[in-house]
Amino acid sequence: MALTFAKVASDDPDNLPLFIVDTDGFDAWLVEQSETTQNWLKATGFKPGLGAVSIIPGDKGSKTAAVVGFGSEKDRKRGRFALAAAAPKLSEGTYTIAQNPDGFDAEVEALGWLLSAYRFDRYKSGAGHEAKLVCPDGIDAEKIEAIAAGEALTRDLINIPANDMGPDELEAATSKLADAHSAQLSVIRGDDLLKENFPLIHTVGRASDRAPRLLDMRWGGTGPKLTLVGKGVCFDTGGLNLKPGSSMGLMKKDMGGAATVLGLAHMIMALKLPLQLRVLIPAVENAVSANAFRPGDILTSRKGLTVEINNTDAEGRLVLADALALASEDDPDQIISMATLTGAARIAVGPDLSPYYAEDDNIAEALFQAGSKVADPLWRMPFWDPYEPMVEPGIADLDNAPAGGFAGSITAALFLRRFATEGRYTHFDIYGWNPSAKPARPKGGVGMGARAILEALPEILDL
Structure with missing residues (x-):
């Protein structure tokens, strides 16, 4: 599906002028319009509420212009992508923005x-809307x-559901992306994970007949080093700590971290940013069988740290641990992990905000400001050192699921930090799912945090 602008000049006579009007400025705008336009909008009862649309008619059923509502400032604060509320309601045609209100962010x-x-x-046919936009001037x-x-x-x-998006298919999607941008992809699969010292990835994925693997994509030969690590749990049953059906229904999205870093990687490579990019994805299915790992097991990670398993449903941090250890061995300038990791994060901030943890205050602020600028909102969470004892069980170096239920997202982040390069690590605990349709964001899978990271990269990496 190509999401592209109309490939015509902005002054093409076949373009329809698009007037974007907000609540405060509508009356002043209306008095400056032709008598025909004024009469039409008054007769049809047009109000400039968010998403309102009116097509101004011409002779013999033709269209001469479109007017869309931009709502009030209060309306826009309650959502994102205000113009997108109107776009699907417009009839087929090519539109050029002829007027927009104060505060209109053309790029967003x-x-x-x-x-x-x-x-x-x-799986079901359905086309997007047929209204095409000419890219606004200066964008x-x-x-x-x-x-x-x-x-x-x-x-x-x-x-894509898990029957069609397992580790094999996630590898194929990564390979397709690598080929499109002349990137290099290497893959370690199955028992070779043990030979190459990725024991946690192997342990989590070994119960499935779909072999676990580590995907390692590299692109770019010069510039600062950025490593993206994405959780690729293609389906999560919870393992022997089996999830109830109500909690398992959305677990096709448990590879949302991997999906998000691949989307971000496309943006970086398509824009040819001057950096060295590495993408690491531990791709597994957390299944149930006779050889599934058990509560009470103690595992040794790639880094050598031992982990007591107190819940097999806290598997994402295990596969990420081995990948983060590998990432750190390459001494990158910044490591960013993205994962649909904890329900605690959703309880804390809901499905719209991306909680993130950053060791560097300057990076944290750059990300927050970037997210605000590009309508990809973030909320900083703390690497709270006083909670470190909560991830130290005594019998092993680390506990994968501290008892008590307190600060679940924070303790998961502290766990992951043990495996990353000190001072150069940022972690996103995303949801990856839009539970109800909103402008530009239909119900279903959604990227979170990627656009904010892209916007902040020049500052994060001093590009």
């Missing part, structure tokens, strides 16, 4: 327009299209 709203055309149509169309394509990739990968 243009991206929202593209994303509003996304449809997951692998980098190539950048916005690359971001939209990366987001669409993330959504598609999360939306």
Whole structure:
């Protein structure tokens, strides 16, 4: 699915002018319009609420312009991508923005327009809307299209059910992306994980007949080193600590971290950012069989730290631990992990915000400001050192599931930090799912945090 702008000049006579009007400025705008436009909007009862649409008619049923509502400032604070609320309601045609209100962020709203055309149509036909937008003046169309394509990739990968998106298929998707950008991909599968010292990845994935693996993609030969690590648990039954059915229903999205770093990787490579990119994805299925790992087992990680297993449903941090240890061996300038890791994060901030942990205050602030700028909101969480004893069980170096239920997202982040390069680690505990349809974000898989990271990279890596 190509989420792209109309490839015509902005002054093409076939383009329809698009007037974007907000609540405060509507009356002043209306008095400056033609008598025909004024009469039509008054006769049809048009109000400039968020997502409202009116097509101004011409002779013999033709269209001369479109007017869309941008709502009030209060309306816009309660959501994102205000223009995207109107885009699907517009009839087929090519539109050029002719007027927009104060506070209109053309880059954000243009991206929202593209994303509003996304449809997951692998199993059921359905096209996106047919209204095309000419890229607004002063906006980098190539950048916005690359971001939209990366987001669409993330959504598609999360939306595909586990029967069609296991470790094999996740590897194939990564290989396709690598080929598209002339990146190099290496893969370690099955028992070779033990030979290459990735014991935690192997242990979590060994119960499935779909072999566990580590995907390692590299791109770029010069510049600072950025390593992205994405949790690729393609389905999570919970293992022997079996999830109830109500908790298992969305576990196709437990590879949302992997899907998000692949979408971000596409953005970085498509825009040819001057950096060295590495993407590490431990791809497994947490299944149940006679050789599944057990509560009470003590495992030794790639780094040599031992881990007591107190819940086999806390498997994501295990596979990430081995991948983070490998990432650190390469001495990157920054490691960023993304994972659908804890329910505690969802309880804390809900499905819209991306909780993140950053060791560097400057990086934390750069990410927060970037997220605000590009409508990809984040919320910083603390690497709270006083909670370190909670992940130290006594019988082993680390506990994968501290008892008590307190600070579940924080203790998971502290666990992961033990395996990453000190001072250069940032972690995102994302949800990866939109529970109800919103402008530019249909119900289903969704990228979280990737656009904020992309925007902040120049500052994070001093590009």
